[in-house]
Amino acid sequence: MKRLLSFLLCFGILLFWSSCRNDFEFTPSKGQLEFAKDTIYLDTVFTNIGSSTYNLKVYNRSDDDIVIPTIQFENGVNSRYRMNIDGTTGLEGTQEGKFFEDVELLAKDSLFIFIETTIDISTLGGLENQFLYTDKILFDSGNNQQDVDVVTLVKDAVFIYPSKDDITGIVETLSFDVDGDGTPDETTLEGRFLADEELTFTNEKPYVIYGYAGVGAGKTLTMEAGARVHFHADSGIIVTDNGSLNINGALSTDQETLENEVILEGDRLEPLYEDIPGQWGTIWLYNGSENNTINYATIKNATIGVLSEGNQNATTDKLTITNSQIYNVSSFGILGRATSIRAENLVINNAGQSSFAGTYGGKYNFTHCTIANYWNSSFRQFPALLLNDFIVDENNTVFTNGLVEANFNNCIIYGNDNPEFLLENEGEVFNYKFTNCLLRFDNNNLDGQGNYDFENLTFYENNLFNQDPDFEDPFSNKMRIGADSAADGIGLSIFASQVPNDILNVSRTVAPDAGAYQSVVFDED
Structure with missing residues (x-):
């Protein structure tokens, strides 16, 4: 009863104050x-x-x-x-x-x-x-x-987008031969194929792509030096049967603006979005596309930087990527599936899963590449480098396809997790070799076992393990190595002669370092 009287008294005082108070005078x-x-x-x-x-x-x-x-x-x-x-x-x-x-x-x-x-x-x-x-x-x-x-x-920009029905709101989708039977198939992939007059991207204006820009059979999309390509959410490029993508960037004199590189990123230009992963889809080199080349490109903030499928037995590599960088992807930097990729002076870092994954077999040759993963936005399931020779369907049926070759020469494979490479095979053909690389693998349960017999010269030769690569600032994608790097001078000359200059055009013919960069002395500030 006392509590009730106290409450009523307080309520009465408040009511009296509010009823007597004049409105604010402004x-x-x-x-x-x-x-x-x-x-x-x-x-x-x-x-x-x-x-x-x-x-x-x-x-x-x-x-x-x-x-x-x-x-x-x-x-x-x-x-x-x-x-x-x-x-x-x-x-x-x-x-x-x-x-x-x-x-x-x-x-x-x-x-x-x-x-x-x-x-x-x-x-x-x-x-x-x-x-x-x-x-x-x-x-x-x-x-x-x-x-x-x-x-x-x-x-101003060149906008590429699919048509949309004003009444139904239905957006145009791509139709192409998905299953390889020679007949186009309807897909749910929003987008359209590029017209012939759209197949050259210049540096005159940026390009903004909504949905997937398709490269049709027998067509080639060329991106000239200095081109800027921006993708809306869930957008990308898809290169279909007998089509090709040629990204022809060039060395830049200013490493801040990268004026001559081709840059592919999201369409939000605000600084807040500068390093946000997963803003757009992928560059999809579909099964049957061929002779794809990427030189001096920066690919950033995608879901998958490059997805390359099929053509592992083609006479020429399905994808050749050189002097390029892939950063801040929410899933994979490069995801290969039964495909063939040649890479030189390639840098990949900060991926939500693996920086490079060669899955379901294939052919991969990487020379003087830096495959790192310093992802710190969430837990990641896979290491920087993943190789396997199988896929599992929805019925848990395992299908295998041979890993014909996977050679990593004068490379750095490192990151903020351990170990940073994983080799899984279910079939009989599983060929790989690491030569003169700096590797992160410190796992007593696996060391010396199965695919991790580091004394077997068939698979491992002249590698260093678990020593500091001395990256400039890997969490900010500054992947140059310092003079104290364990990668300094460990490269094999025969591979350096194949790629005589590093990604910044610095000669590596004398005392080559592992990775895409020759070492430098960092400024103290």
């Missing part, structure tokens, strides 16, 4: 607002693609409750920006998101303004491929007016 703003920043940079966006949402915090440091008579864009209803203030969108109609009246702000309080944009570069005038679009957010008017600048760089 005085007009006098230009004394403070802002968390004086300029809002919305980073770079592609034309007609919406930006991320950015925010501005506005403070009332005074002891008075104030009302801001107007908040609006300087360009008014013609502004390409839109804003939301603490969950409201302002006046209705054409001024929605552009104009706000009588915005109240309590003493010693703050409010949030959220800003977005979607800009059609063709409406901005000029012939440039990019345009710096600016506006201002105006607070109040006259002598009390304050402002904050808003800035966005808008880039």
